[in-house]
Amino acid sequence: MEFNSTRRAFQRRFLCGLGSAAAGTAFTPWHVAQAADAAASPVLKVVATFSVLADIAREVGGNAVEVSALVGPNADAHVFEPTPSDVRRVAGADVVITNGLRFEGWIDRLIAASGYRGTLVVASRGVATRQLSGGADPHAWQDLAHGMRYADNIRAALVTALSAKYPARAAEVEARAVAYQQRLTALDRDTRARIAALPAERRRVITSHDAFGYFAAAYGITFIAPRGWTTGSEPSAEVVARIVRQARNAKASAMLVENISDPRLIERIAREAGLAVGGKLYSDALSAPGTEADTYLKMFEYNVRTLVAAMSVGGQSTELTAKP
Numbered sequence: 001m002e003f004n005s006t007r008r009a010f011q012r013r014f015l016c017g018l019g020s021a022a023a024g025t026a027f028t029p030w031h032v033a034q035a036a037d038a039a040a041s042p043v044l045k046v047v048a049t050f051s052v053l054a055d056i057a058r059e060v061g062g063n064a065v066e067v068s069a070l071v072g073p074n075a076d077a078h079v080f081e082p083t084p085s086d087v088r089r090v091a092g093a094d095v096v097i098t099n100g101l102r103f104e105g106w107i108d109r110l111i112a113a114s115g116y117r118g119t120l121v122v123a124s125r126g127v128a129t130r131q132l133s134g135g136a137d138p139h140a141w142q143d144l145a146h147g148m149r150y151a152d153n154i155r156a157a158l159v160t161a162l163s164a165k166y167p168a169r170a171a172e173v174e175a176r177a178v179a180y181q182q183r184l185t186a187l188d189r190d191t192r193a194r195i196a197a198l199p200a201e202r203r204r205v206i207t208s209h210d211a212f213g214y215f216a217a218a219y220g221i222t223f224i225a226p227r228g229w230t231t232g233s234e235p236s237a238e239v240v241a242r243i244v245r246q247a248r249n250a251k252a253s254a255m256l257v258e259n260i261s262d263p264r265l266i267e268r269i270a271r272e273a274g275l276a277v278g279g280k281l282y283s284d285a286l287s288a289p290g291t292e293a294d295t296y297l298k299m300f301e302y303n304v305r306t307l308v309a310a311m312s313v314g315g316q317s318t319e320l321t322a323k324p
């Protein structure tokens with residue numbers, strides 16, 4: 001009660017003072033209170049194409065941004081089909097963030113349908129890409145060094161969008177980006193150390209689709225996948241037979257399913273090769289909010305933990321190297 005009446009008094013003074021020379025001194029407390037309110041509410045609507053980008057935008061943007069993902073947790077962006085509500089969401093966005101590298105084959109159509117004319121951020125811009133037969137591998141976020149580039153591209157876009165009208169919010173984003181880069185750097189260092197501790201011959205695993213090429217190159221693991229870089233095609237019987245042969249020849253330490261793919265193919269290969277499925281990896285999407293891999297950093301850490309555990313299990317060579 002008392003607060004409200006005080007606030008109203010300030011408000012009156014501010015409103016009355018607007019046209020007078022005394023305005024500069026009259027409105028200070030109310031003005032400060034309003035500024036504090038404003039700092040807690042989002043001022044940019046950000047639409048990210050998939051959950052990993054949405055999380056990076058939230059980490060960097062903090063409470064200056066309201067972020068939504070078109071392709072949500074555990075969903076497959078390769079085969080996503082936008083709905084009319086997605087068209088409306090993009091139309092109402094201030095900033096749209098994409099991965100690029102042909103990951104979102106549906107994005108140009110969606111942008112055109114929405115009439116969106118705002119900033120279109122390509123998070124992977126500037127990443128040294130891994131070339132496959134069909135073009136660049138889009139899964140660049142699976143190397144934390146590239147994740148740092150993603151975060152920096154997103155930071156630059158948010159700061160540009162904020163700086164003219166909200167310079168203080170832009171400065172907050174800059175500070176958050178510095179802190180986030182430090183966390184990415186620390187996890188990258190930790191990942192290298194944990195994988196390097198395993199014998200090189202144990203570092204071979206089988207996954208559903210070729211989503212871990214950047215991870216493989218950065219951290220020294222060989223991934224074998226029956227599907228190519230996209231989930232849209234079914235592997236041929238020949239490819240499946242080859243994977244089973246590779247697994248049987250003990251060239252693979254572990255088989256892992258992915259959160260976005262039907263696990264039956266990997267389970268079938270595991271059965272035919274006489275191997276156990278060593279867990280689940282998060283490839284192209286986070287897990288549901290409040291669960292094990294609901295942020296980019298948690299997803300990465302979960303994958304590293306799962307891989308290290310799977311590659312260590314039953315490791316005859318691990319035991320041999322441990323003995324003098």
Ligand SMILES: [Zn+2]
Pocket residue numbers: 078139209210211229230231283284
């Ligand atoms: Zn993929």
